[in-house]
Amino acid sequence: xxxxxxxxxxxxxxxxxxxxxxxxxxxxxxxxxxxxxxxxxxxxxxxxxxxxxxxxxxxxxxxxxxxxxxxxxxxxxxxxxxxxxxxxxxxxxxxxxxxxxxxxxxxxxxxxxxxxxxxxxxxxxxxxxxxxxxxxxxxxxxxxxxxxxxxxxxxxxxxxxxxxxxxxxxxxxxxxxxxxxxxxxxxxxxxxxxxxxxxxxxxxxxxxxxxxxxxxxxxxxxxxxxxxxxxxxxxxxxxxxxxxxxxxxxxxxxxxxxxxxxxxxxxxxxxxxxxxxxxxxxxxxxxxxxxxxxxxxxxxxxxxxxxxxxxxxxxxxxxxxxxxxxxxxxxxxxxxxxxxxxxxxxxxxxxxxxxxxxxxxxxxxxxxxxxxxxxxxxxxxxxxxxxxxxxxxxxxxxxxxxxxxxxxxxxxxxxxxxxx
Amino acid sequence: xxxxxxxxxxxxxxxxxxxxxxxxxxxxxxxxxxxxxxxxxxxxxxxxxxxxxxxxxxxxxxxxxxxxxxxxxxxxxxxxxxxxxxxxxxxxxxxxxxxxxxxxxxxxxxxxxxxxxxxxxxxxxxxxxxxxxxxxxxxxxxxxxxxxxxxxxxxxxxxxxxxxxxxxxxxxxxxxxxxxxxxxxxxxxxxxxxxxxxxxxxxxxxxxxxxxxxxxxxxxxxxxxxxxxxxxxxxxxxxxxxxxxxxxxxxxxxxxxxxxxxxxxxxxxxxxxxxxxxxxxxxxxxxxxxxxxxxxxxxxxxxxxxxxxxxxxxxxxxxxxxxxxxxxxxxxxxxxxxxxxxxxxxxxxxxxxxxxxxxxxxxxxxxxxxxxxxxxxxxxxxxxxxxxxxxxxxxxxxxxxxxxxxxxxxxxxxxxxxxx
Numbered sequence: 144x145x146x147x148x149x150x151x152x153x154x155x156x157x158x159x160x161x162x163x164x165x166x167x168x169x170x171x172x173x174x175x176x177x178x179x180x181x182x183x184x185x186x187x188x189x190x191x192x193x194x195x196x197x198x199x200x201x202x203x204x205x206x207x208x209x210x211x212x213x214x215x216x217x218x219x220x221x222x223x224x225x226x227x228x229x230x231x232x233x234x235x236x237x238x239x240x241x242x243x244x245x246x247x248x249x250x251x252x253x254x255x256x257x258x259x260x261x262x263x264x265x266x267x268x269x270x271x272x273x274x275x276x277x278x279x280x281x282x283x284x285x286x287x288x289x290x291x292x293x294x295x296x297x298x299x300x301x302x303x304x305x306x307x308x309x310x311x312x313x314x315x316x317x318x319x320x321x322x323x324x325x326x327x328x329x330x331x332x333x334x335x336x337x338x339x340x341x342x343x344x345x346x347x348x349x350x351x352x353x354x355x356x357x358x359x360x361x362x363x364x365x366x367x368x369x370x371x372x373x374x375x376x377x378x379x380x381x382x383x384x385x386x387x388x389x390x391x392x393x394x395x396x397x398x399x400x401x402x403x404x405x406x407x408x409x410x411x412x413x414x415x416x417x418x419x420x421x422x423x424x425x426x427x428x429x430x431x432x433x434x435x436x437x438x439x440x441x442x443x444x445x446x447x448x449x450x451x452x453x454x455x456x457x458x459x460x461x462x463x464x465x466x467x468x469x470x471x472x473x474x475x476x477x478x479x480x481x482x483x484x485x486x487x488x489x490x491x492x493x494x495x496x497x498x499x500x501x502x503x504x505x506x507x508x509x510x511x512x513x514x515x516x517x518x519x520x521x522x523x524x525x526x527x528x529x530x531x532x533x534x535x536x537x538x539x540x541x542x543x544x545x546x547x548x549x550x551x552x553x554x555x556x557x558x559x560x561x562x563x
Numbered sequence: 564x565x566x567x568x569x570x571x572x573x574x575x576x577x578x579x580x581x582x583x584x585x586x587x588x589x590x591x592x593x594x595x596x597x598x599x600x601x602x603x604x605x606x607x608x609x610x611x612x613x614x615x616x617x618x619x620x621x622x623x624x625x626x627x628x629x630x631x632x633x634x635x636x637x638x639x640x641x642x643x644x645x646x647x648x649x650x651x652x653x654x655x656x657x658x659x660x661x662x663x664x665x666x667x668x669x670x671x672x673x674x675x676x677x678x679x680x681x682x683x684x685x686x687x688x689x690x691x692x693x694x695x696x697x698x699x700x701x702x703x704x705x706x707x708x709x710x711x712x713x714x715x716x717x718x719x720x721x722x723x724x725x726x727x728x729x730x731x732x733x734x735x736x737x738x739x740x741x742x743x744x745x746x747x748x749x750x751x752x753x754x755x756x757x758x759x760x761x762x763x764x765x766x767x768x769x770x771x772x773x774x775x776x777x778x779x780x781x782x783x784x785x786x787x788x789x790x791x792x793x794x795x796x797x798x799x800x801x802x803x804x805x806x807x808x809x810x811x812x813x814x815x816x817x818x819x820x821x822x823x824x825x826x827x828x829x830x831x832x833x834x835x836x837x838x839x840x841x842x843x844x845x846x847x848x849x850x851x852x853x854x855x856x857x858x859x860x861x862x863x864x865x866x867x868x869x870x871x872x873x874x875x876x877x878x879x880x881x882x883x884x885x886x887x888x889x890x891x892x893x894x895x896x897x898x899x900x901x902x903x904x905x906x907x908x909x910x911x912x913x914x915x916x917x918x919x920x921x922x923x924x925x926x927x928x929x930x931x932x933x934x935x936x937x938x939x940x941x942x943x944x945x946x947x948x949x950x951x952x953x954x955x956x957x958x959x960x961x962x963x964x965x966x967x968x969x970x971x972x973x974x975x976x977x978x979x980x981x982x983x
Contacts, residue, residue: 158900162924165923165924166920166923166924245945247943247944247945251934251938253944253945258926260956261926261956343956344956344957359782362779364955364956364957366957382979384979385978385979388979388981389979389981391981392981392982396981396982480578500586502972502974503585503586504582504585504586505972506678506681507972508972508973509972509973509974509975510972510973510974510975511975511977512974512975512976512977513976513977513978513979514671514975514976514977514978514979514980514981515977515980515981515982517981517982518671518975518977518980518982519973519975523667523982524667524673524973524975525665525667525673535784536680536681536763536764536784536970537764537784537786537957537958537970538957538958540970540971540972540973541971541972541973542973550956550957550960551960551961552922552925552927552928552929552930552960552961553928553929553930553939553944553960553961553962554922554929554930554932555929555930555931555932555934555938555939555944556932556933556934557931557932557933557934557935557938558805558933558934559802559804559805559808559809559933559934560934560935560938561808561809561811561812561816561934561935561937562812562816562935562937562938562943
C-alpha cells in the first residue's frame, strides 16, 4: 500500500473510532486515561527494553548526546509519563462547555459549545514521551490521534502505542482512536500533511526546521508552534532590583527553549546606571554580548562586540544576547515589531501607563509585566498539560492546553421556527 | 512597482497606521465608524455616479444580470450601507475583553484578553457593499484592512474607500488603516496571498471557486468560508406538522446560499406516511427530486429520478433536492459524514436522546434541532454584523461577527517572579 492510501486508511479508521469518543462522557475519557497510566506502570520493563533497542541503534549511529538524552527512557521517566497521564485525567472536561448562550426574539435557543476536532495528526521528533503526552491530551479532548514520531524512536513508540491500545481495549473507547503512523519512510509524513478532509489538524512539535517544513508543505490546517526572539525591555521607571534577576532568568535559566530572551532593551535614561551592572552580570553568567553602539560604549572592560543586523533577529538558543539602548516605550515597541517573532515580550516598569502602552503596541502571544519571559508555558500557567505553544494568531495563541484542542459548534434549538 | 513590492508597501503602511487603532478606545473606533456612515450619506451622489461608471462598463461587457444586480448601488442601498456601519458602531467593543483570568500560586496575575489581528486582507467579488461592510467590521475590531475587490467594481470601490479615508482624516485614527488594493491586475491577489508575515489573515468572500483559489494558493493564514451540503433529517419521533415547513424553508426560501438544504433524510418508520406528502409539497414548490430507491418507490405520480452518487455531494444552489430513507439516527449521521460539508445539519425530533445523539455524531458548524438550516447566519443569530461563515474548525466556526476578527494575548503581571 502506498503512503497516501495507508494514511487514508488510518485516518478513516480513526475517524470511525472517534465516534466512541464523541459519545463518551468526560468521566469515561478520564477513566480511559487512568487505564493507560496504570498500563504504563505495569508494563514499564517492556517499555524500557524496547527503548534500549532504539538507544543502541542510536549509539551505533552516533546520534548526538542531546538527541540520545531526549530519546532515553528510564524507570523514573516512565513513571513520570504515567503520572502526566493521571494529571490530564484529573483536569476539567474541555468538551460540551457552553461558551455563549442566548434566546433569540423568535424563541430559538442558541448555544455555542466546545466539540472535538475529530482526527489530529502529530508530527514530532525522537522523544518517546511525546507519544503518550500528546495522545492523552488528544483523547481527553475527544480527538483521535495519528502519531508520526521519528524512526529513531520506532521501537519505543511501537510499545507505547501498543500499551495504550491494549489499555483502551478494556474501556468503552475504541483502541483504533490511536494510530501509529509508520516512521520508516518519509512519504508517510508527506501523505499525512496532504490528507486534507481526512485529517482535521496537524500539529508539528520539534525543531524550527521541522515546524517550517510542516507549515510550508501541509494542505491540512496546522497550528504553528515556534520560534521565539523574545525581548526584555527595562523602562526608565523600572524597579532595578527586580530587573536584573528577570533578565538573567529570561536568558540563562534554559537558553535552548523558545521563551528564553534574546535581546535586552534598556531605556536611555537609566542606561548609564543600569547597563554596566547588567552586562557585567550577564558576562558573569557566561553570556556573550552583541551590543548597539550606545550600549557598547558602556561595556568598558566587559567583553562585547558590535551587533550585526542579523543578530537582532536571531534566536540563539545559547548563552548569547543582544543589547540596545532605546529612547522610549514606543521605540522599544518599534524595535520589537521589526525583529520580534510575536512570541513573548517583557517590560519591567513601575509606571502603569507605560506598561499599558507597551501591551497595546506589542503584537505577541504573551506580554510579561515585571516577570520573566520563561513563564510562557502551559504548566507554569496552570493549564495542567501543554501540547505546544502556538506562535500564530488563528485559533490559539500561546501555550495550548486541553481547550485549544477543541473547536466549537452552534446548537440551534427551536420548535418549528422558519426564516421569513 | 511590481505587485509584491506594492502589497508589501501597502501592508507596511497599514501596519504602522494600525497602531492608531491599537491605542484607540472602543468609543473612538465607534465614533470613527459614525463619521464614515455620515460621510457615506453626505456623499451618496458621488458614490452613485462612480457606480454608474462600473454599471455601464458592466452592461457593455454583457455581465450576467445577477452579477449586475449585485454591482448596482441605488440611493436606498447606499443609505442601507451607511445604516449598517452605524449598527456595527453600536455593537459592544470586542477588544480588551478578559476571556480568562487567574492568580498563580507564585502571585503572578494571568489574564487572556482579546486583541486585533493587525492587518487583514479581504478578497471579494463585484459587490461594492462588501467594501464598506468589511472595512467597518475590521476597523471596529482594531484591524487595518487591505481590500481587494473586483475590477468590475473599481470605480465604486475607489470612491467608497476615498469616502472612508476622508472621514477617518477627521478622527484620531489614521486613514492609512484602509488600503485599496488595485484590481486591474491579477498579480495583486497573488501577492496578497503570499504576503506571509506582512498580512496576518486573508478572508475570501464570494463564489466557491474564489474561495478554493484563495485557500489553495495562500501562504498567509486564511479563514475558509464555504460550501454547504446541508441535510434535514426527519426522525421517527418528529412532530410532522413542523417538519414540512422546516424542509420547505430550508430548501426553497433562498436556494442559492450556503445554508440552504440539499438533502432530505427520513426515518424508515415514518417514510410511508410522511414522504409522499413531503415530496408532493416539494414538487409543488418547484423542487426537482433525486431519490434513493426506497423514497423513489413512494413518489407515485410525483416526478422524481433515481439519485446518482454525485447527487448526494452536490451543492445545487437551485431548486433541486436529494431524498433518502434511513434506518436510524446513526444511519442519518453516517450519510451526513459521508456526503456533508460540515456546515449545517438539522434534525426534527421530539425525542431528546435522539437529538443529543445526532448532535454528538454531527461534525459541523451548526446543528439545528426543530428549526430551519437557514438560521446559520450572523444577523439571524443576533451578531449584529457578519464578515462571513467559517466552514473550518480553526479559530472560528460558523457565522463570524466582530469577535471572530480578534485574536488573544496573555498578559502576565508579576512583581519580579523568576522561574526556578
